[in-house]
Amino acid sequence: xxxxxxxxxxxxxxxxxxxxxxxxxxxxxxxxxxxxxxxxxxxxxxxxxxxxxxxxxxxxxxxxxxxxxxxxxxxxxxxxxxxxxxxxxxxxxxxxxxxxxxxxxxxxxxxxxxxxxxxxxxxxxxxxxxxxxxxxxxx
Numbered sequence: 741x742x743x744x745x746x747x748x749x750x751x752x753x754x755x756x757x758x759x760x761x762x763x764x765x766x767x768x769x770x771x772x773x774x775x776x777x778x779x780x781x782x783x784x785x786x787x788x789x790x791x792x793x794x795x796x797x798x799x800x801x802x803x804x805x806x807x808x809x810x811x812x813x814x815x816x817x818x819x820x821x822x823x824x825x826x827x828x829x830x831x832x833x834x835x836x837x838x839x840x841x842x843x844x845x846x847x848x849x850x851x852x853x854x855x856x857x858x859x860x861x862x863x864x865x866x867x868x869x870x871x872x873x874x875x876x877x878x879x
Contacts, residue, residue: 761869765816768866771859772813772832779806795842805835816866829867836860 777783779802788802808831815821815828837860843853 757869761866764862764869765866768832768859768862769813769817771862772809772816776806776809776813779803779809795846797842808835825870829863832863833860833867836863 774783778788781788781802789799792799792801812828812832812835815824816832836856839856840853840860843856
């Protein structure tokens, strides 16, 4: 019986890479779902609206971001959906790096922008560790 780790159609993918991918991706998925709860104003009421006001964005953007985060998390964590995963990863990287740049533009310090940068990098690491991205490039 061929297992996911020992699949001969997946050359050069070590067990460590697969485990690293799932750890990083699970954490990214958690952040997206948890962030959506904040954006929907279910947790820490008013915090996201305060940040959006500070950055100069309209408050309805929080709901758009929340729906986008939930959709991206579902696609990234679900098996299959190769092309949709690429789009989801692109959207997540744009989301977090856009937050990073927004905080820089208004003059916020590292305490405000570091998390956006780190989660953007986390999304890039998850994308790079995903063996399916190599399959898309070769098709």
